[in-house]
Amino acid sequence: MVYGNDALRRTAAEVLERRRQPILAAYRQRLAAATDDLGGVADLVDSYTTQADVLVRETVVEIGRETTDPLSAPPPTAPAEGVDLHPRECFRAVVALADILLADALEQLCGRPDQGAILALVADALTRTTLTRLLDASSRYAAGLMNEVHQAQIAERSLIARELHDRLGHSLSAAYRNLEAHELAQERHGGDVDRRVVIARESLHDAVGYLRVLIADLRLSQPLGSLDEALANFLSTVETGETRLHTEINGDESWVPPEVLDEVFLVVREALRNAVAHAGARVIHAVVDITPHELRATVVDDGVGFDLAAERDGSGLRAMAERAAAVGGRLAVRAAGRQGVSVELVVPLLAVGAGAGR
Known part of the structure; x- marks a missing residue:
């Protein structure tokens, strides 16, 4: 790391600022002459x-900064509109610029006794500035890909929801209404209703209810707005009996990308629904802890537990694990005999750009 004194920093910054336009002109010429995806198109060259x-x-500013601690560096300015480079192409563009800039600085400083020290200051500032910019470009590119994947998932889920509603939902509802009409007809004629018909009708009623919940899940395409409110709305519709249910959310939800928050809600809701329906618990605790780098959600009950080995491939647990994996997280389920069940979801968060879509 080269620190240099104030006079050297001033000289390095002045040289770079004075030669900025010739450097940019040479860079433009190299881009215009390129035959690959780095140049050859006027709009991209601009x-x-x-x-x-x-x-x-930014390099000129970096040269003049008194500190060289990279952790104190300000965030890069917003990129120019119209540039959407893959990180690999961004790296190639930066290398081309650095090659021209350093060659120009070397020529301008030729013969000076302090040439090496000034050139080192320029190279050091350029390196730190370009690395910050490359990291920012990589983060934005990854966020863009994640958004594209999320939009594709929304489209696919909407299509599945429509098919379930228009085809399966219609058939189940028609079968339920026919069985209901059959029961009413039997009662009007004073006949006994076959118990098997009653069981079939009740099963269809439950199936229609589950299907509606599934369709609502698939159509959850808009950001929640608030995980706290979404969980509160869900709990207001749940019959808990004598079970006490506590929820707690710690941290700033704006640190979590909207698509991640959606999946977290669905996983936590499924864990709560399972606990209420099957655990026979006295108390159920749901806690979501959010930091800039990680989201950790746990749902714990003191109920009867279950055989984890037998249920591991169940559709509910598998769906929860798949949702966790879809946002780069992991799901851990612990069930020890009759000592209750613990469900833990951990999702890493990117500090750079977190909450940008909120």
Whole structure:
């Protein structure tokens, strides 16, 4: 790491600022002459050159900073509109700019006794600035891909929801109404209703109810807005009997991308629904802890538990695990005899860009 004194920093910054336009002109020429995806298109050349200008200006500022601690570096400015480079192409563009910039600085400083020290200051500032910019580009590219995947999932889930509603939902509802009409007809004629018909009708009623919940889950395409409110709304519809149910959310929900928050809600809701329906618990605790780098949600009950080995491949647990994996998280389920069940969801969060879509 080269620190340099104030005079050297001033000289390095002045040289780079004075040569900024010739450097950008040489960079534009190299882009225009490129035959691959880095150049050859006028709009892209303009956009890349604008980005290079920002990068050179940031390097000038970086040279003049008194501290060289990378943790104290300010965030990069917003990228120019129209540039959406893959991180690999972004790296190639930065390397091309650095090559031109350092060669120009070397030529301008030729013969000076302090040439090496000044050039080292320029190279050091350029390295730190470009690494920050590359990290930002990589984070934005990853966020863009994640958003595309999320939009594809929304479209697919909406299609499945429509098919379930229009085909299966219609058939189940028709069968339920026919069985209900059959029971009424039997009662009007004073006949006994076959118990098997009653059981079939009740089963269809439950199936229609489960199908409606499934369709509502599949159509959950808009951001929740608030995990706390969503859980409260869900709990207001649940019959808990004598079971005491406590929920707690700690941390700032804006740190969590909307698509991640959706999946967290669905996993926590399923865990709560299972606990209420099957655990026979006195108390159920649901806690969500959010930090800038991690979300951790736990649902714990003091109920009867279950055989985890026998239920591991059940559709409910499998769906929860798949939702966790879809957002880069992991699900852990612990069930020890009659000592209750613990469900834990852990999702890593990117500090850079977290909450940007809120």
